Amino acid sequence: MIDDDVLSTHLQELRRGTVVLASLLLLRRPGYGYALLEELARTGLAVDANTLYPLLRRLEKQGLLTSEWSTDEPRPRKFYRTSVDGAALAETLRREWADLSTAFATLEDGS
Amino acid sequence: MIDDDVLSTHLQELRRGTVVLASLLLLRRPGYGYALLEELARTGLAVDANTLYPLLRRLEKQGLLTSEWSTDEPRPRKFYRTSVDGAALAETLRREWADLSTAFATLEDGS
Numbered sequence: 051m052i053d054d055d056v057l058s059t060h061l062q063e064l065r066r067g068t069v070v071l072a073s074l075l076l077l078r079r080p081g082y083g084y085a086l087l088e089e090l091a092r093t094g095l096a097v098d099a100n101t102l103y104p105l106l107r108r109l110e111k112q113g114l115l116t117s118e119w120s121t122d123e124p125r126p127r128k129f130y131r132t133s134v135d136g137a138a139l140a141e142t143l144r145r146e147w148a149d150l151s152t153a154f155a156t157l158e159d160g161s
Numbered sequence: 162m163i164d165d166d167v168l169s170t171h172l173q174e175l176r177r178g179t180v181v182l183a184s185l186l187l188l189r190r191p192g193y194g195y196a197l198l199e200e201l202a203r204t205g206l207a208v209d210a211n212t213l214y215p216l217l218r219r220l221e222k223q224g225l226l227t228s229e230w231s232t233d234e235p236r237p238r239k240f241y242r243t244s245v246d247g248a249a250l251a252e253t254l255r256r257e258w259a260d261l262s263t264a265f266a267t268l269e270d271g272s
Contacts, residue, residue: 052246056223057253060181064254067174068261075268094264112167135163142168143175144265150179151262153205154255157186 069097069105071147074140077115080131106130114139180208180216182258185251188226191242217241225250 072095076086083103090097109115114136118129132140183206187197194214201208220226225247229240243251 052225052250053223056225057250060178060250060254061257063178063181064257065261066177067171068265070171070174071265072268075265093267094260112164114163114167139163139168139171143171144269146172146175147262147265149205150176151258154179154182154186154258156204157183158255 065095067143068095069102070109071140071143073102073106073109074114074132074136074143077130077132078137080118080129082120082127082129086130109136176206178254179206180213181220182251182254184213184217184220185225185243185247185254188241188243189248191229191240193231193238193240197241220247 069090072090072093073086076089076093081089083099083106086106087097087099087102090102106115110117110130114133115130116133118131119126120129180201183201183204184197187200187204192200194210194217197217198208198210198213201213217226221228221241225244226241227244229242231238231240
């Protein structure tokens with residue numbers, strides 16, 4: 051039997067970094083934090099708010115997201131959107147993911 | 162332009178955890194550290210020796226690898242092999258990877 055902590059650590063390590071790619075892809079259409087959280091969960095990439103919100107601020111600081119306050123709604127909300135650099139990074143990460151998938155497919159064959 | 166450090170951090174985060182899966186798959190056939198290092202590089206999953214060797218010891222401690230010294234060769238070498246639990250974890254990680262890939266494919270479509 052695999053220890054539960056061991057299992058969850060290995061799963062977390064595999065998932066880490068995928069939230070960045072997913073957020074950059076989803077925020078090609080402007081969205082605010084809570085809506086993104088729900089979209090991620092719906093896509094099977096559930097993430098904690100305490101992980102996502104600081105990540106969004108970090109991506110903005112890195113110039114990968116831009117932000118804008120919307121006052122159209124009853125409560126002002128900060129909308130994030132993927133920047134040109136962010137879209138370029140998403141493309142790089144997507145290619146890296148595809149390369150890793152190819153590598154795994156080779157290993158699966160037992161070669 | 163994306164800062165080089167930013168790019169490499171995001172790439173590293175995406176790759177993290179993939180070395181565990183790749184090692185568990187490759188070590189279905191017993192192998193020693195240096196040979197594994199070369200196999201990983203050949204498969205496109207290059208990793209540093211300073212990362213891999215402690216990882217192998219950690220996986221052994223977690224019961225995911227077994228080890229055995231071989232004295233057949235001029236210099237004794239420690240051979241690692243994926244345990245039954247290790248094979249089960251590899252299967253779980255492989256399924257998780259497939260699920261994440263499905264999630265990304267959905268996002269790519271812009272849905």
